[in-house]
Amino acid sequence: MIRLSDAPPIGRVVATEALPASPHQFHFWTATETPVGIGTIVRVDAARGRTAYAVVVDGRAYSDLAAPLHDVVAAEGNPAASSGVTRRTEVRLWTAAVLRQIPEEPVQPVPLADVHLAIEPDVEIALRMDSYARADPPTAIPIGVYRTGGLHAPVSLDAHFLLGPESAHLNISGVSGLATKTSAVLFFLRSIFQKFPREKGSVAALCFNVKGPDLCFLDQPAELNETDRETYRALGVEPEAFFNAAYYAPFKPDGVNLNTLRSHADLVGSVQPLVWGLREVLDYHEVLLNRDDIDAKADAFLDFLADRVVEKEFRDEWGSTHRVRSFAELERLFRAIFDGLESAGRGDIWRTHHIATIRKVRNRLLNISTRCKGLVTDDGSVSDLPFGAFEDRSVHVIDVAGMDQLGQDLVFTRVVSKLREHLERRDLGVDHVVVFVDELNKYAPGDGPDTYVRKMLLDISERGRYLGLVLFAAQQFRSQVHRRVVGNAGTTVFGRMDMDELATPGYQVLSPATRMKLATLPKGELMVRHPHFTQPVFVRFPHPPVLTGPEGLDRFPPAADVSFEDAVVRQLVALDRRVAAATIKNLIVGRQENDIRRALLATKRVRPDDATAYFAASLGPAVRSQRVDEPAATATPQLRSLEDPYAP
């Protein structure tokens, strides 16, 4: 049996004055029947110990036909005529871009020698993977296999350049549906979780599910075919689902049905509601409030509220003490201010803030809980991510697919800000967090207004690697994303690309043949650029070991929205199978919906053994309504309106 390393050469380097060999590029010819194609890695062995590794970036074929007219003459003008009894001599001439030369110094033109197909050790050397795949501990993160001529060679990235601190971030581009961006990122995460050395720290992932059911079933294993299993074996990665996965979704506006497609009865119990109150929102008011509305004066008043009022004991000038923890309590404070000013007749200023400014801020703030209903509550109840208790190799999926743009912006900004804060303080629970954001075109566009979200993404891109905050971002059109966001990605991945996108200036460094290959790339194949790779390389990755969105929906169809009472029962049953519907309905009958929501949230947050008992305790005793006697006729008449005491 012929070993690949003993295989005869498949080509020979040729150099002419017009097509010389250089230190970065050379040309070689092969037989017409050859396994060589665009992206093939080859090795050139010279007699005097110099070896060059290169990737094929262009190919040409031509015969000795000097002019098309000669073919016309030979066929006597008839295209159907035989092309001749002898096949013209043809050449397959390939252009290869040098990946590496050994020795690396002095830098010299590639020797004019035989060309061999690269074998597995060659691929490792050519891509400089030997420096990290053979380190102690190895920091190689497998991302796919390089395939040519029956060879399946693993291709790995350097964790130091993927998760920091040397470089970080990964950006993936490609057309929707064909580029398999989400699948690729899920496989990369699976690989990171298994291969990132524990000595180098802990790592978790936080994924924003921005469309449909894409990331809703990461804990559900998928059926893999034999080809995929073989690829997993070649890469040394176990095809396991993300069993340590946590899901978060806001409520729908009804405040009780979760706004997610992961609502099947078997799965909804593992979805934590994402509910925020005043404190969680106020710090990020810039995201929610329109710059045109909020001027410097309003800003100052907001800062006053945040610093002096919210979650603090605040005594007003009229003898009342306020402790504002919710939008409802904030509204009571505003009412007290307006009433106090009215009753005192002190004019338009309260603590240097004009009443018009106060009214404007009040209107905008209180409107937030209406605009983000389901995510932001009036009553101060909170259900948040476990900041400070992130576990190693855990995945947290926040489903914002059903939210409007404003809510998505708020979730994104606050969550990323909190991650950064905790990472800066080193108390998140893990050392590295990979944040996966799809549709980067939308969140960090190259043009348009400078939004808070875009500033946040820029900040992660530029400073995140020092903190362990790593951005894995995907988009359809890389050219439309802010240059600094994509430019700071140490690793860039491309799936099937749109021809128009490939015509933009950012892709002109690629050869026309490479661009053509990108435009026709099959599903599951990617082009990867990484700091260790001198040239982009093509790899094939396996189907991720989890259900895709459509597969998950087939197996776990979303449950239909139900009435308030039934939704409460359903969520409690998902926590504890022993919960009896009748018991719960009896408990909540006649109760305020806000109280029920608060109790439900508390139960879901704690996940007690006896959900019914905990829920009942959280609800507290029912307060029976009592009839209050009519006031005496001699009493002072009540004002009809606090707003306008002179109203009829």
Next chain:
Amino acid sequence: MGVGKVRAHAAPLLQSPFAAAEPVEGDHIRAIEVGEPTDPPSRVAFLDGIQRYAVEGYLGIVPVVRGYVAAAVVRREQSVLRAVLQRVEEFLTVPLEHIAEQDRSMLEQVPLPLYDCSEGDRPHPILDVQLAALAVERRREELERRLAVQYLETAPEEWLVADGSVADLMGPAVTRPRLVGLVKSHDTQFLEGRELEVALTLPSGHRSSVFARHVGKQRAVYTWYLRLWPWEEHDLLYGLVRVERAPVEQTVAEASAVSRWILAERAPLSAPDERWDRLIYPIRQVEAYLRSHIGGWW
């Protein structure tokens, strides 16, 4: 300006413009339409050779010429040409009679064969180079002959198409029925009068009737003209080749069939070679193959 090339100088006179021949297919030469081209035999090979020479220096006024000759047989298998035999010779040729004994001894020390090209008593720096060139040509012809014999002995069932005359490969006792010579030059005319006119004005796709041309007193080959391309508005000899085969009855019987598959060899065209109207593509490829190995002899 007419149909010929515009020239400035007289071409050198032909050495042997005429030779004798006699019809063997009928009693006079006539034009015969061969019919539509047909596929050549599945097993066919092609033979050609190249030569180069250069004056390396002078011993006194006597030129020392270095010669390079090469020949190859290329077989066609499923439309693809592959070289199966190749020979190369490099040598010195000098008019030995015009140099001193010690110079000859010195030349014999050079690790190359040494051939004599003496002719005449007096050295002449131009004539001696021409004679050396003729010697190189004879070495090339000899190399081709040896290669043809070797190939036909190892593959007697296969056809071999050689560039040029194959007369030297035939003899009274030696017939090589599957050897075909394709002669592109028409320096020597074997016919005369009306028969010559018929032969040289053949329409495209026509051949002349077969005739025998004598090679010395003992030997002969059978031959016929074949027009590959229409010559109207071109030179009279445009697209005209002369086919040589063994002097046997089979040659006459197969003349049209062989002509038909030679017509099929017009495609692919051997352009941009300026002889493309008479040079079939496989022969040109043998030349190209030999030239690719020529090294510093470009």
